[in-house]
Structures are given as C-alpha cells and as structure tokens.
Amino acid sequence: MSAWTPRILAILCNWCSYAGADLAGVSRMQYPPSIRVVRVPCSGRVDPLFILKSLQSGFDGVLVSGCHPGDCHYISGNYVARRRFAVLKPLLDFVGIEPERVQFSWISAGEGERFAKVVAKVTDDVRRLGPAERLVKRT
Amino acid sequence: MTIGSELRDTARRLLSEGTVELVIGWRRGSRPTAAVPAFVTDPEEAGSLVFDGTCGTNPAVYFTRDRRQYSGRKVGVAVKGCDARAVLQLVMENQVVRDDVVLIGVACPGVLDRRRVALAACGREILELEDRGAEVMLRGAGFETVVRREDVLSDSCRGCPHPDPGSVDLLLGTPRREAASGEERERRVREFEALPPAGRWEATLREYGKCIRCYACRNVCPACYCETCFVDQNDPRWIGGTCEPTDTLIFHLIRNLHVAGRCVECGACARACPTGVDLLLLHRKVAVEVLERFREEAGMDAGARPIMASFREDERQEFIMG
Amino acid sequence: MSTAVRLDATSLDRFLRVLADAREVFAPVAATDGRVEFARVRGGEGVDSSRMLTGLSPKGLFFPEAEVLFRYDRGGILPVESPGGPIAVWGMRGCDARGLALLDRVFGSAFQKPGDERFEDPYWKSRYDRATIFGTVCPAPLSTCFCNWFGGSPSSTAGIDVQATDLGEAWLLSPVTAKGAELLMTVDDLLSPATARDVEASREIALRAQSALPPPPSLEGLEDLLTGVFHEPAWEGIAAPCVQCGACTFSCPTCHCFDIQDEDRNGRGRRIRAWDSCMFGIFTREASGHNPRALSTQRVRQRVMHKYSYFPGNYGEMLCTGCGRCVSVCPVGFDIRNVLLELVSGAEGEGR
Numbered sequence: 001m002s003a004w005t006p007r008i009l010a011i012l013c014n015w016c017s018y019a020g021a022d023l024a025g026v027s028r029m030q031y032p033p034s035i036r037v038v039r040v041p042c043s044g045r046v047d048p049l050f051i052l053k054s055l056q057s058g059f060d061g062v063l064v065s066g067c068h069p070g071d072c073h074y075i076s077g078n079y080v081a082r083r084r085f086a087v088l089k090p091l092l093d094f095v096g097i098e099p100e101r102v103q104f105s106w107i108s109a110g111e112g113e114r115f116a117k118v119v120a121k122v123t124d125d126v127r128r129l130g131p132a133e134r135l136v137k138r139t
Numbered sequence: 140m141t142i143g144s145e146l147r148d149t150a151r152r153l154l155s156e157g158t159v160e161l162v163i164g165w166r167r168g169s170r171p172t173a174a175v176p177a178f179v180t181d182p183e184e185a186g187s188l189v190f191d192g193t194c195g196t197n198p199a200v201y202f203t204r205d206r207r208q209y210s211g212r213k214v215g216v217a218v219k220g221c222d223a224r225a226v227l228q229l230v231m232e233n234q235v236v237r238d239d240v241v242l243i244g245v246a247c248p249g250v251l252d253r254r255r256v257a258l259a260a261c262g263r264e265i266l267e268l269e270d271r272g273a274e275v276m277l278r279g280a281g282f283e284t285v286v287r288r289e290d291v292l293s294d295s296c297r298g299c300p301h302p303d304p305g306s307v308d309l310l311l312g313t314p315r316r317e318a319a320s321g322e323e324r325e326r327r328v329r330e331f332e333a334l335p336p337a338g339r340w341e342a343t344l345r346e347y348g349k350c351i352r353c354y355a356c357r358n359v360c361p362a363c364y365c366e367t368c369f370v371d372q373n374d375p376r377w378i379g380g381t382c383e384p385t386d387t388l389i390f391h392l393i394r395n396l397h398v399a400g401r402c403v404e405c406g407a408c409a410r411a412c413p414t415g416v417d418l419l420l421l422h423r424k425v426a427v428e429v430l431e432r433f434r435e436e437a438g439m440d441a442g443a444r445p446i447m448a449s450f451r452e453d454e455r456q457e458f459i460m461g
Numbered sequence: 462m463s464t465a466v467r468l469d470a471t472s473l474d475r476f477l478r479v480l481a482d483a484r485e486v487f488a489p490v491a492a493t494d495g496r497v498e499f500a501r502v503r504g505g506e507g508v509d510s511s512r513m514l515t516g517l518s519p520k521g522l523f524f525p526e527a528e529v530l531f532r533y534d535r536g537g538i539l540p541v542e543s544p545g546g547p548i549a550v551w552g553m554r555g556c557d558a559r560g561l562a563l564l565d566r567v568f569g570s571a572f573q574k575p576g577d578e579r580f581e582d583p584y585w586k587s588r589y590d591r592a593t594i595f596g597t598v599c600p601a602p603l604s605t606c607f608c609n610w611f612g613g614s615p616s617s618t619a620g621i622d623v624q625a626t627d628l629g630e631a632w633l634l635s636p637v638t639a640k641g642a643e644l645l646m647t648v649d650d651l652l653s654p655a656t657a658r659d660v661e662a663s664r665e666i667a668l669r670a671q672s673a674l675p676p677p678p679s680l681e682g683l684e685d686l687l688t689g690v691f692h693e694p695a696w697e698g699i700a701a702p703c704v705q706c707g708a709c710t711f712s713c714p715t716c717h718c719f720d721i722q723d724e725d726r727n728g729r730g731r732r733i734r735a736w737d738s739c740m741f742g743i744f745t746r747e748a749s750g751h752n753p754r755a756l757s758t759q760r761v762r763q764r765v766m767h768k769y770s771y772f773p774g775n776y777g778e779m780l781c782t783g784c785g786r787c788v789s790v791c792p793v794g795f796d797i798r799n800v801l802l803e804l805v806s807g808a809e810g811e812g813r
Contacts, residue, residue, distance in 0.1 A: 048396045049369060049377055052389045056378070057726075069452065079450035082459070083433065087399045087447075089458045090428050091392065091421070094332065096340025105460040118460060134340060137385045139724045139731055168794030169605065175794030176702040196793055200704060205757050258495045262512065264603050280601065349496075351517070351526065354741070355706035355792045371743050379724055381527030381735045411792030413708045414516060415494055 006126040008061040009054045010035040010119070013043045013078070016067035016108045023112030031116035032123040035063065042066065044077030048088045051102055055135040061101045061126035063118070068106040078106070097134050100125040142245050142312040143190045146217055149243055149309060150185040153215050159241050161209070163201055164217035165194040171268040172253045173410075176201070190217065190311075191270035192251040195293065196359060197407040199225035202235045203364035213239055219247035221295070221405035223304035224438025225361040228401055231441050234364065244307030246314045248272060249288065249296035250406065254415050259286045294419045295406025298324030306441065328424045343388065349414040350387045352380065356408035356418055362398040369393060391421065399425045400446030401437050465635040465655040465663075472651050473632065474505030477551060479648050484547040487522055489515050499550070510552045510627065513603050514786060518714035519550060519557050520564060523588045526711075527735045530584065530721075534729035543584075548592040549644065551625075555617035556608045556784035558596045560714025562620035565589055566776055567717055584734070593644045595634075596621030598667050602674050605785030607798055610677040613782050615670035626663035633663045678802060683779075686808050687770040691762070695807055699800050700761035702793040707738030709787035709795070715768070715780045718744075739764055765800060 012018040018039050024031065036059075040046060043066025051062045064085065072078040085104045093099045103125070105118045150162040161180050166187040168175030174193040178201075179185055198216050202209060218226060223242055229235040248270075256265065260277050267278040276285050289297075296302075300321075303314040331339065354370070357363045369377050370390055379386040395402075402422050409418040430436055432455060435446045443449075468476055480486045481503045490500040491509040499519045502508060532539040568585035570577050599606075599615035608614060618624055622641030626633040633655055636642035645652065710716040720737035724730050737744065740760055746752040754760050772780035781797075788796050 049389075049393050052392060053377055056385050056389060069456075076450065079452070080448060082454065082456060083447055083450055084396070086432050086454070086456070086458065087425055087428055088396060091395065091425060093336075094328075094339065094421070094424050095343040095388070095392070096336045096338070098336065103460060104458060121460070135385045135389065137379070137383065139726055139729075169788055169796040169799070170794060173794055178698065178701045201701075204704060254495060262495065264513075266604060351707075351711050353707040353711045353738070355704070355708045358704040358706040359792050367743075371741075379733075380720065380722055381733060383527070407792075411706070411708070413712060413790040415496060 004131055005032075006034045006060045006123050006131075007058070008035045008063055008119075008122060008126060009038060009059045010063045010065065011038045011040055011043075011046055011050060012107075013045075013066040013073075014039050014041050015073035016071065017043075017065035017105075017115070019109035020065075020107040020111045020115040023110065024115045025112075027112050029112055029116040031119040034123040034126075035119055042072065042074050042077035043081040044072075044074065046081060046084070048084060051088065052135065055097070055101065055132055056137045058132070058136055060129070060132040061103070061122060063103050063105065063122050065105045065107045065115075065118070068108055071108060098129050100129055101132060141190075143188070145311040146190050146243065146245065147185050147188050149311065150179055150188055150215065150217075151182045153241060153243075154179065154182040154185060159213045159215040161212065162188070162215040162217070162243075163198045164188045164243075165190060165196070165198075170253075171265055172251070172256050188217070190245050192248055192275070192288070193268065193270065194219070195250040195253075195407060195410045197222050197225055197361055197405045199229060199361035200359055200407070202226070202229055202240075203361060207234070210236070211239070213241070215241040215243055217243045217245055218304050218307065219245055219250075219405075220299065220301045220304045221247075221403045223307050224301065224403040224436075225405060226438075227306055227441040228403065228438035228445075229361060231438070231443060231445060232401075237441060241309070242304070242307040244304030244310040246310065246312030247296075247302055247304075249299065249302070250293045250410070251275060251288070251291050252293040253410065255291040255293075256286075259291055260284065293406045293410060294327065294417075294423075295404055295409065298326065298404075298423065300324055300404075300436070301439075305439070324423070325427050327420060328427055331420060331424075344384055346417050346420075347388050347391060348382075348384060349416045350382060350391070350412075351414055352382055352387060352390070353413060355411040355413060356416075357394060359407045359411040360398065360402075362401045362403075363394070369397075391418070395421045395425050398422070400429050400433070400435070402426060403437050465633055465660060466645060466649070466652040467655045467659055468632040468634055468652055470627075470630055470632065473508070473510075476505075476648060476651050477502060477508065478504040479651065480549050480551075480644075483647070484549050486549045486551065487519070488551040499552075502551075508552070510597060513599065513601070513606075514554060514784060514789075516786075516790075517712050518560060518784065518786065519553055520560065520714050520717070522548075522550060523561065523592070524564060524568070524585055524717060524719075527733055528584060530732045530734055532729075532731045543587060545587075546591065548588065549595070550592060551595045553594055553596050553621070554599055554784070555596055555615060555619070555621070556606075556613055556782040557714045558594055558620035559608075559613055559617055559782045560620075560784070561589065561594070563715050563776075563778060563780065563782070564717055565620075566778075593622045593640050594620065595623045595625050595641075596637075598624060598626040598663065599670050600627065600666055601670060603785060603789075605788040606674065607677070607783035607785060609671075609674050610680065610783050610798075611779045611781055614667075615674070616667035626666055628659060628662050628666075631659070633659050635663075678805070680801070680805065683801070683805065684770045684773045686805060687766055690804050690808050691766070693804075693807065695803065696758050696762045699803065700758040703740070703757055703761050703795055704793060705740050705742055705757050705760065706792065707736075707740055708790045708792060710738040710740055710764075711736060712786040712790045714782060714784055714786075739767070765797070765804075769801065 165174040166177035269276040497512040568582035768780040
C-alpha cells in the first residue's frame with residue numbers, strides 16, 4: 001500500500017495557472033510529483049466530461065486551475081467556468097463521489113509558491129482518500 | 140367546458156383561419172395510461188386532441204428533432220407549464236423563432252406516473268383510465284378502483300414550481316394549481332443528501348444499473364439537440380457504449396450537466412425510461428443548485444442569456460480553493 | 462412425446478433449487494419497483510411466474526446487451542473463456558420462445574448454409590444450444606398482445622422444450638422436445654403423473670386465452686404490399702411522433718442488430734459486441750459522414766420494412782412474434798399494429 005502515490009490530473013489555463021506552474025519550476029520550488037499537466041487556453045474550455053473521463057481512466061484526483069476572476073485573458077472565460085464547477089462539484093458529492101478528488105483553484109502567473117502549495121494540498125487530500133475506485137473503469 | 144374541448148376548439152379555429160399550418164398536441168393512443176403526441180394539420184382532425192393527466196410528453200422536443208423540420212412553418216403547440224418554459228428556453232437559444240409559434244397554454248393538473256398507476260392497479264392491466272381531477276379511476280378485466288391523484292402523480296409534478304404556463308399566446312383552463320413550495324420541490328433531494336456518501340453511491344449505482352442505454356431520456360428531452368451527442372462521438376471516444384456502470388453513470392452525469400440551467404424538470408425523461416430509472420432526482424438536484432446559487436431558472440425569460448453562459452461577478456465561490 | 466407430469470405449486474421452489482444445483486437457471490424475478498425481469502436464480506424466492514410479460518425480452522440471456530468477444534494485448538488475442546454447463550429458463554412466454562427460435566435462424570447456420578459451422582455465431586450457439594426452455598401458457602393476453610397475427614398463440618410450443626401450465630394448485634409440465642423430456646427425468650422425484658383432469662384443465666386455459674385474443678386482420682401478402690407502399694407519403698405522418706430512441710428495439714425479442722466496439726488502453730483491450738438500434742440517428746452514418754437514413758422517417762420505415770418485408774423475404778417468417786413490448790414501452794406510444802393496418806388499408810384503398 002505504501003507503494004501507491006496519488007496520480008492527479010492538473011488542467012491549467014495557459015495564461016495564468018500554467019505560467020504560475022512554470023514559475024514554480026524555474027524558482028526550484030519543491031512540490032509533490034503527483035500531477036500530470038494538461039494545458040488549456042482558458043479554464044472556460046474545461047468540459048466536465050474531461051474531469052469525469054479522467055477519474056474513469058484511473059486518475060485519483062483532478063485539479064482545475066484558472067485565472068482569478070477579473071483577470072481572465074479572454075475576459076469572462078473563468079466566470080463561465082466558475083458556474084460550471086459550481087454545479088459539477090455538488091452533483092459529484094450528491095452521487096457519493098468524494099468531493100476532495102475534484103478541486104478548483106485560481107492561480108495567477110506570478111503565484112509560483114501558491115501553485116506549489118495548492119498541489120501539495122490536493123495531493124495530501126487525495127492521498128488520505130486512497131486510490132480512486134468509484135468511477136474507475138477496468139477493461 | 141373541459142380543457143380538452145377548449146383545446147379542440149382552439150386548434151380547429153387556428154387551423155381553419157390559417158394562423159398555423161400544424162398543431163402539435165396529444166391524442167389517445169393504445170395505452171389508456173399515456174396520451175401520445177398528435178400532429179394535426181386538418182381542422183377536421185382537431186377532434187382527436189385531448190388534454191388530461193396522461194399527457195406526459197414534452198411537445199417542445201419536436202422543434203429540435205430531425206434538422207428542425209418545422210422551422211419556417213407556423214406551428215401551434217399545446218403546452219403545460221413546463222413545456223412552455225422548454226419552448227421559451229429554445230427561443231432563448233435561437234432554436235425556435237418565437238413569432239413562428241403559437242403557444243397554447245393549458246392549465247395543467249399534474250401528470251400521472253404510469254408506473255405508480257400500474258402499482259395502484261396491483262400489476263393488473265389497466266384498460267381504461269378516467270382523470271377526474273382529485274381522483275383517478277382505473278378499470279381493467281374484473282376490477283375498478285379509484286385512487287387519489289396525489290398518490291399517482293409524477294415526481295416532477297409533486298414539486299412543480301411553475302404549473303401554469305407563462306408567456307403563452309392563449310391560456311386554456313383556469314389556473315388553479317399552487318406552485319409547489321421550495322420545500323416540496325427539494326424534499327427528495329434533501330432526503331437523498333441525508334444518506335451517508337457510501338449509501339448515496341450504492342443507491343446511485345443500483346438505480347442507474349437499470350439503465351439499458353436506449354437514450355429514450357435524451358431523445359424525448361427538448362434540451363438535447365446536439366447534432367452529435369457526446370456519447371456518439373467516436374474520435375475521441377469519450378465513454379463506452381455498453382451498460383458498464385461507470386460508462387452509464389458518466390453518461391447521465393454529463394447529460395445532467397449539459398442540460399444544467401436549461402432543464403425545466405418536466406419529467407418527460409423519467410416517464411420515457413423503459414426500466415423506470417429515477418432520472419428526475421439528479422435533474423432536480425442540479426436545478427435546485429442552479430436556483431440557489433444563481434437565483435435563476437430555465438425558460439423563464441426568452442430574452443435573457445442562457446444561465447450557464449452568463450455570470451455575476453460576485454457569485455459564491457466557496458468551492459474554489461482560497 | 463412422453464406424457465405430461467404434474468408439479469405441486471408448493472414444490473416449485475425445490476424444483477428450481479434442484480435444477481440450479483446442476484445448471485444456470487433463469488426465471489422472471491420481481492423487483493421492488495414493480496418491474497419483473499429475467500435474472501439468475503438459485504431457487505423460487507422472488508420468482509414471479511404470473512406476470513404476463515417481463516419488461517425486457519429474454520434475448521439478453523443468449524445475446525447479451527454487451528458481450529466481450531475476446532481480449533487482446535500486444536502479444537495477440539486472448540480468447541474469452543465462457544463457462545460451459547447446461548442452462549434452464551423457467552417462465553418464458555410463447556412469443557419470447559418463438560423469438561429466440563427466430564434469432565437462432567439468424568445466428569445459426571440453417572439459413573445460409575445448413576450444416577456449415579463456419580456461419581454459426583459461436584457466442585449465441587454455445588449458450589442457446591445448452592438451454593432447456595420452459596414455456597408458460599398465457600392465461601390471459603394483454604391488450605397489447607398480438608401473437609396470433611404472425612402464427613403464434615398463447616399456447617405456442619415453438620422454441621419451447623417443456624410447456625408449463627399454471628393450474629393453480631399445481632403446474633402441468635408437458636415435454637415438447639426430447640431435451641425437455643430428459644430434463645424432467647432428472648427431477649422426477651418431485652413430479653407425479655398428470656391426471657386427465659389436469660390435462661383437460663390446461664386445454665381449457667389455452668382455449669380461453671386463445672379466444673380472448675381479437676382475431677388477426679388479414680395480412681395476406683404483407684411482404685410484397687409493403688414494398689409497394691415504400692414511397693408513400695403516409696410514412697411522414699407515421700414517423701412524426703418517433704423520437705428515435707432504442708426502447709422498442711432493446712425490449713424486442715427478435716431485434717438483433719449489434720455494434721462491435723473496441724475498448725483499448727495503450728495497446729491492450731477488449732472487443733465487445735453490444736446492442737445497436739436502427740432507430741439511432743447514427744446507425745447508418747458512414748465513415749465519410751454521409752448518412753443514407755438521416756431522417757427519422759427513413760429509419761422508421763426501415764424498421765417496419767425489415768421486420769415485415771425484408772426478413773420474411775430472406776427467411777420466410779416475419780421478424781415479429783407479436784409480444785407487444787414495443788407498444789407498451791414506447792415513450793410516444795407508437796403502435797406498430799396501427800401502422801401495419803394503416804399501410805394495408807391504404808394500399809388496398811389504392812387498389813394495389
């Protein structure tokens with residue numbers, strides 16, 4: 001059991017969160033090597049389907065991160081994303097999927113340290129939950 | 140004067156005057172427990188139209204089927220409260236031109252749930268059903284029984300927030316149903332939420348284990364009109380097409396999210412389901428969440444922006460890591 | 462055929478238990494929400510032998526909704542082991558058993574090249590051939606039943622190995638095939654010889670049910686008649702309410718269209734055969750994107766033509782046993798009987 005480490009998909013918006021992750025990298029900040037990153041133009045691009053498909057494919061957790069409200073490169077993409085996540089999260093909890101597996105954050109391009117902290121927090125939350133089982137598909 | 144006879148007169152008049160070339164409504168079908176969609180083009184045929192608690196389909200769906208075959212034609216459509224909102228939602232989404240539609244609102248007493256009706260008859264075949272308002276009479280070979288409407292009402296109608304059609308061109312019948320209290324609407328959602336997470340997961344798997352992926356729910360829904368549904372996409376293939384539990388559950392979760400803020404909770408999906416999956420529970424949960432957080436409901440104002448495509452800057456974002 | 466025997470109603474549970482010791486047994490089982498569906502049983506608990514029709518047909522027992530044909534990885538194909546052993550199905554209706562016999566003509570080799578095993582569907586044959594089917598005589602048809610339109614009846618024995626009649630205090634079991642007689646011999650300590658009164662009572666039940674069915678319309682030459690009305694504008698009105706779901710095809714005992722899907726992860730996966738439906742919009746969509754049946758009118762017409770014209774043209778029988786599930790399950794109340802009557806009378810009206 002100690003061999004298992006959480007595998008988390010991090011969907012990061014290009015302009016803010018991905019840049020923030022980059023900054024964490026060049027600043028040599030340490031954070032758990034648990035995430036696989038998918039870069040999207042904007043958090044508004046994220047379809048809930050990506051999140052559920054990830055859980056089905058075997059990711060133990062999903063982190064979606066975008067620009068702070070008001071700072072979106074496309075003006076309002078993150079506001080629309082916020083509404084989507086606001087509905088997705090309670091629905092997953094409703095059917096019994098552990099809420100800490102799917103988390104959202106706003107991280108700006110200058111927040112390298114915050115990025116590292118967010119990844120550490122999500123990794124920790126998911127580690128406590130154990131490997132994801134509820135939506136996993138085994139072929 | 141019953142609503143049914145008013146509907147027949149109205150349809151006859153609209154068709155003979157040439158105001159519309161088609162009236163979509165309901166007529167008696169082979170099953171006494173469920174009226175079937177009617178497409179009347181000839182005023183002489185208007186006599187086949189009916190309206191009562193067996194009229195459970197949502198006629199708005201026909202505006203988005205088959206490459207919008209009715210677009211450009213003047214169509215009259217009989218609509219319950221929920222159906223009217225569905226049409227207005229389609230107008231909002233530029234799928235229907237408001238001026239091409241004559242909305243014939245009907246004051247709806249609530250739709251009967253076929254399965255509850257069947258249970259009330261103890262599994263014996265029902266050969267005749269009479270909707271008497273507060274009561275429903277069921278008759279079959281060697282039996283006749285009267286049940287209370289509230290005992291056989293669809294779940295969608297038990298918590299109906301808008302029984303009387305708004306923004307319609309004509310209103311038939313006298314609005315008499317009180318809109319359900321928020322509490323009534325949310326009751327089953329709150330009951331389910333009170334279960335522990337593992338219990339909710341087990342119950343969800345059990346319920347959706349009945350699904351046979353026939354897509355009756357998606358196809359009777361006016362809000363589902365994508366040229367290619369995500370389930371049918373091959374490249375990429377998002378989810379498998381079999382009844383594998385995770386595939387089935389993801390289909391339903393995503394359909395729910397795709398119709399979030401657009402679903403009018405008419406319950407047509409739940410009534411269409413051949414295996415009786417409790418589909419309305421998730422749709423109601425999403426609608427309640429949308430109302431609580433964004434203070435808006437689907438199909439109330441055809442001129443508004445769709446709920447999930449709009450925003451307010453100061454919305455609750457407690458679920459986002461601070 | 463050997464003589465009929467009698468099983469006390471109170472012994473049904475033991476009967477099913479004994480059968481289940483030596484084989485997979487399936488029977489109609491009641492669920493809490495009022496549905497009755499075929500499921501695997503170990504005894505009589507929960508078995509509902511009185512419901513006229515299960516929600517879904519029993520074709521899923523032999524032609525499952527989804528079936529893994531084989532697995533594969535980079536090393537090659539890994540065949541799926543299917544457990545052998547005999548199967549028994551209790552409580553099937555005549556229409557469903559006839560439906561399975563029709564499917565056996567499609568999935569077996571009889572039509573294309575009798576005796577040539579290359580054309581047999583091994584997945585179907587390996588299960589269907591192992592099954593002994595108990596068919597229950599229908600005591601009272603539903604208003605949606607029309608088995609007698611296409612040569613069926615409440616006491617039809619086609620596709621059945623043992624016919625069962627519910628006499629109230631006992632079941633009358635009449636072997637129809639040698640396979641059925643053999644199975645009954647393995648449980649004969651639970652059975653006693655049927656009396657003449659039992660046999661008479663069962664005949665009365667069958668006759669009463671038969672006379673309760675409205676007489677069938679004249680469908681002489683339906684196959685050719687339908688070809689003649691293929692281009693009639695009446696199809697538009699017929700197809701108008703259909704929303705193109707798969708409820709009718711999935712609940713039908715004779716519909717058998719399927720899709721092959723590969724589920725693959727990094728070079729390992731499985732090939733699955735799953736139910737498909739000619740009603741779905743993408744059923745005939747081609748790789749180019751062209752869809753010869755893009756409109757629902759075309760698909761509705763196709764379904765009717767396949768069942769009542771094309772299939773009989775190939776196999777000499779209608780691809781329908783009149784179970785009526787399509788009529789009761791359709792979300793918009795499409796009634797195939799009315800469609801056929803309308804087309805027949807329309808054609809006659811035109812003097813064809």
